[in-house]
Amino acid sequence: MTETLVQVQKLAMDFPGQKLFNNLSFDVDRRDFLSIIGENGVGKTTLIRALLNQVKPTSGSIKFRKGTKVGYVPQFRNIERDYPLSIRDFVALNLQNGKMPWLSKMERTQLDEILEETDLVDIQNTRIGRASGGQKQKAYLAQALVDNPDLLILDESTASLDTVRKYELFNLVQHFNQQHDLTVISVTHDFDLMQRYSNRYLMLKEDHYALGEVADIKNEEDLLDV
Amino acid sequence: MFSFEFMQNAYIAGTFIAIICGIMGVYVVGRNMSFLSHMLSEIGFSGAAFGIFMGWQALSGMLLFTIVSSILIGKMSVQASKRESAISAVSSLFLGLGILFLSISNKNVSYATNILFGSVIGIGRDEVNQVLLLTIISLVFILFLYRPLKYDSFDHIGASVKGIHTNFVSILFLVVLALSVSTAAQIVGSLLIFVLLTLPAAAAKIVAKTVSGMMLFAISAALIGVWLGLYLGYVTNWPVSFFIALIECVIYFGSMIIKKDN
Ligand SMILES: Nc1ncnc2c1ncn2[C@@H]1O[C@H](COP(=O)(O)OP(=O)(O)OP(=O)(O)O)[C@@H](O)[C@H]1O
Ligand SMILES: [Mg+2]
Numbered sequence: 001m002t003e004t005l006v007q008v009q010k011l012a013m014d015f016p017g018q019k020l021f022n023n024l025s026f027d028v029d030r031r032d033f034l035s036i037i038g039e040n041g042v043g044k045t046t047l048i049r050a051l052l053n054q055v056k057p058t059s060g061s062i063k064f065r066k067g068t069k070v071g072y073v074p075q076f077r078n079i080e081r082d083y084p085l086s087i088r089d090f091v092a093l094n095l096q097n098g099k100m101p102w103l104s105k106m107e108r109t110q111l112d113e114i115l116e117e118t119d120l121v122d123i124q125n126t127r128i129g130r131a132s133g134g135q136k137q138k139a140y141l142a143q144a145l146v147d148n149p150d151l152l153i154l155d156e157s158t159a160s161l162d163t164v165r166k167y168e169l170f171n172l173v174q175h176f177n178q179q180h181d182l183t184v185i186s187v188t189h190d191f192d193l194m195q196r197y198s199n200r201y202l203m204l205k206e207d208h209y210a211l212g213e214v215a216d217i218k219n220e221e222d223l224l225d226v
Numbered sequence: 227m228f229s230f231e232f233m234q235n236a237y238i239a240g241t242f243i244a245i246i247c248g249i250m251g252v253y254v255v256g257r258n259m260s261f262l263s264h265m266l267s268e269i270g271f272s273g274a275a276f277g278i279f280m281g282w283q284a285l286s287g288m289l290l291f292t293i294v295s296s297i298l299i300g301k302m303s304v305q306a307s308k309r310e311s312a313i314s315a316v317s318s319l320f321l322g323l324g325i326l327f328l329s330i331s332n333k334n335v336s337y338a339t340n341i342l343f344g345s346v347i348g349i350g351r352d353e354v355n356q357v358l359l360l361t362i363i364s365l366v367f368i369l370f371l372y373r374p375l376k377y378d379s380f381d382h383i384g385a386s387v388k389g390i391h392t393n394f395v396s397i398l399f400l401v402v403l404a405l406s407v408s409t410a411a412q413i414v415g416s417l418l419i420f421v422l423l424t425l426p427a428a429a430a431k432i433v434a435k436t437v438s439g440m441m442l443f444a445i446s447a448a449l450i451g452v453w454l455g456l457y458l459g460y461v462t463n464w465p466v467s468f469f470i471a472l473i474e475c476v477i478y479f480g481s482m483i484i485k486k487d488n
Contacts, residue, residue, distance in 0.1 A: 053389075089435065093381050094377070127435055
């Protein structure tokens with residue numbers, strides 16, 4: 001039985017001189033792996049921001065199943081080279097349930113487990129500012145996942161990664177999707193990535209959109225025609 | 227040395243100020259707000275002068291000015307790009323106002339130098355108690371805000387997605403910062419706030435890799451500066467502020483040299 005996690009209805013967003021999403025409606029079910037694709041500037045990041053309740057849509061609604069916890073890996077993050085925190089401390093920032101300055105035993109276990117699962121144990125004490133691009137993305141992923149969200153939103157997380165790191169990162173996401181019932185929404189320009197990992201796609205275009213099963217798409221041209 | 231009450235007072239007040247500055251400084255550095263804390267200190271000077279002009283305690287005027295302005299700054303939440311020049315403009319205005327208040331209140335020049343450069347050796351029991359009270363209030367707020375403030379200071383994007391009320395956190399932080407700046411001004415003076423608030427934390431940022439580690443380092447660096455500075459001031463009769471500034475600079479540049487390789 002499928003369980004709807006997010007329900008987007010008749011969404012529209014007007015900016016001065018620009019209208020995004022013409023009555024966009026779609027659902028995301030638990031365990032879905034939805035890829036959002038579309039050209040630069042069609043509003044993918046804006047859609048994500050609306051999902052995260054950071055911008056108010058002009059019209060339409062976004063409903064989450066009650067109690068849905070969301071993790072997010074943003075498109076841009078300004079971690080400079082002199083940023084002081086280690087990967088471990090950075091990931092731990094997202095543990096916000098406890099009130100004490102120090103972590104409880106349970107929280108430390110949670111932290112150890114996520115570092116283990118994202119393969120960051122060996123470099124957990126490296127400063128994140130000094131980590132490679134691939135390691136950084138893994139750390140962002142670990143931070144988003146450390147408090148067990150139901151839904152993970154990735155905004156072009158692989159844009160700066162080489163093919164090996166790209167698959168490495170998405171194999172991890174897939175692992176959580178399949179083993180921990182994590183629902184995933186991933187914004188990407190990468191057709192190959194979409195086809196390999198997601199089950200559904202949402203193609204955004206300037207004045208319309210298309211929603212479908214990835215299995216029905218054989219090559220990139222099919223997608224451009226929809 | 228400790229048989230003198232004024233030295234006891236100076237050591238007690240200095241210790242508390244070092245602790246609160248070490249902690250607040252780490253957040254100031256994390257939030258890239260060194261510049262802003264500098265401005266708060268100039269506003270503090272102006273407030274102190276205003277207090278004297280009104281016939282109050284300098285500290286009351288200082289608290290009034292710094293707290294009101296920190297709330298205003300927080301509300302404005304100007305974009306980072308415009309912030310620096312806005313801050314420079316506002317702080318020169320306040321520096322000027324401070325000088326005006328002092329001149330129309332007919333106090334002698336030593337008042338101004340006390341406010342600007344600190345007068346730790348001169349503080350009495352009452353002032354020590356004030357410092358204790360302010361430090362404890364600040365510490366309670368920080369304890370209460372610890373995790374959200376840490377998240378927002380070191381990963382603003384992550385914190386805002388988490389649903390942390392980052393505006394509320396940042397205004398509250400600025401108010402506590404205003405308290406700390408006013409408190410620290412008692413000992414190093416408003417012009418040298420920078421020394422205790424930002425130098426130890428900046429050194430900590432170079433050396434430590436966790437927020438708690440940075441706090442421990444910054445508190446230690448501030449404590450060494452204050453304790454040793456007071457001692458050297460006592461022995462040589464030179465200004466304590468000079469020694470504190472010197473020690474903190476040594477610690478800061480020392481950290482830079484030691485950590486240069488990585
Ligand atoms: N707050 C805003 N005010 C005005 N216009 C905005 C605002 N936010 C986004 N836009 C506009 O909306 C359009 C969509 O932007 P968005 O960042 O969502 O695109 P995107 O699909 O994520 O692009 P990219 O692939 O480059 O990341 C852009 O033209 C942008 O200028
Ligand atoms: Mg985008």
